[in-house]
Amino acid sequence: MPTQSQNSNIDITLKHHGGKLGVTGSCHELRIHRNGTKHGILIDCGLFQGKDAKDKNGNDKKLDIEFPISHLKALILTHTHIDHIGRLPWLLAKGFKQPIYCTPATAELVPLMLDDGLKLQLGLNKGQRERVLELIRKQIKPIPYNQWHRIPLSSRSSSLRSSSSLKTSPSYLLLRFQPAGHILGSAYVEIKLPNNEIVVFSGDLGPSNTPLLPDPISPKRADLLVIESTYGNKIHDSVETRAKRLQQIIERSLQDGGAIIIPAFSVGRTQELLFDIEHLIHHNKIDSKIPIILDSPLANKVTKQYRRFKKLWSKEAKTKLNNQRHPLNFEQCITIESHKEHIQVVNRLKSTAEPCIIVAASGMCAGGRVMNYLEALLPDKRTDIILAGYQAHGTLGRDLQCQKSRVWIDNQSVEVNAQIHTMSGYSAHADQADLIKFVEGIEEGRKEIVVVHGEREAREVLEKILDATSC
Ligand SMILES: [Zn+2]
Structure with missing residues (x-):
């Protein structure tokens, strides 16, 4: 990276605060530099697990949020697995007061999942947990699938409005959730930039043909696609059988x-x-x-x-x-x-x-x-x-x-x-064929694909197939 938009007033970069080189700790930032000012949108804030939870010296990785947050305008949650939401209490403890966007089903599941995590990992009692969860509930703004919503970039346009026919202007981004077929409420995220380019974060994508949830449908356009690769090198056994x-x-x-x-x-x-x-x-x-x-x-x-x-x-x-x-x-x-x-x-x-x-x-x-x-x-x-x-x-x-x-x-x-x-x-994850199908279904854009959320071999195999960049 950086990923540079074609518009002269705006350029974007991706920052990865987890979930780039491993499959846990997902936390990506779309950083937008507009008219000399820096803004950030965080996508997921997950916990590191397994070997990802150790630093290079073998010590437990700190849960602290070790990246700047004052320029962040929003947190977007793709779904409620703990490796995508588990560091949320630490983000709030660091002073994050911006809206947390997710689908309505995810909004219901977040407190359930975090309550369990706060009890098991931190040993908080019921009252302490409830105080943390209350803060989170206040900041969560549920947005149904398939509706565009504004994320203001300046405080002057800070009211949240929803409309399917909003015209983009340089002062805000548009956000839309689409079903990812991974777990209840899971979504991939489309972010429309002021120059009308669209950045898509896949979150975790579900496989085809599972009986309980519908399959994900590719976005129409993705100028920059950030896609998971958990099974980028594998084909699953058939779901049907x-x-x-x-x-x-x-x-x-x-x-x-x-x-x-x-x-x-x-x-x-x-x-x-x-x-x-x-x-x-x-x-x-x-x-x-x-x-x-x-x-x-x-x-x-x-x-x-x-x-x-x-x-x-x-x-x-x-x-x-x-x-x-x-x-x-x-x-x-x-x-x-x-x-x-x-x-x-x-x-x-x-x-x-x-x-x-x-x-x-x-x-x-x-x-x-x-x-x-x-x-x-x-x-x-x-x-x-x-x-x-x-x-x-x-x-x-x-x-x-x-x-x-x-x-x-x-x-x-x-x-x-x-x-x-x-x-x-x-598996609740798309396999290699599903991931390729998702990318091939995108009709417009596809200028840049960044492969994340996979162990080395899975990531590299998918990168090669998609001829994607590794930033
Ligand atoms: Zn997941």
């Missing part, structure tokens, strides 16, 4: 008894899994006596929001609802709320090895209730673990995926005798 593959693994796993543990992100993965499990139960492919245990208070709350925002579901999912099915709320699913109840279930399964399917957070086995299940049940060879999503370097999930015979949990070495299965069809 994933329920069948899940059924096969479950059938095999249940032959010797024992628990099936599916670590899952509370938002997105859990709901996709429940959706498919309900499908298998409906078609008598899973024994009606096998308990499906959803052990994640956060996932329970998020699932309620998925049910609330049914209008954002795909056609296929809506059809099920019209046929009196309840894909995210079925009888065989037992939800565990209290910690006491959770410990009872863990102990019971450890002593009985009775067959059941447990869906619990976190998705990369980097905390959450799934850890107690793993510590108790990994040494038992009757246990099966289904890794249904991306496992970042440095996480326990990645260690399991690499078939390590011993892992560390809570400073204890735990023997792994369980069977480990990986299912990529459950």
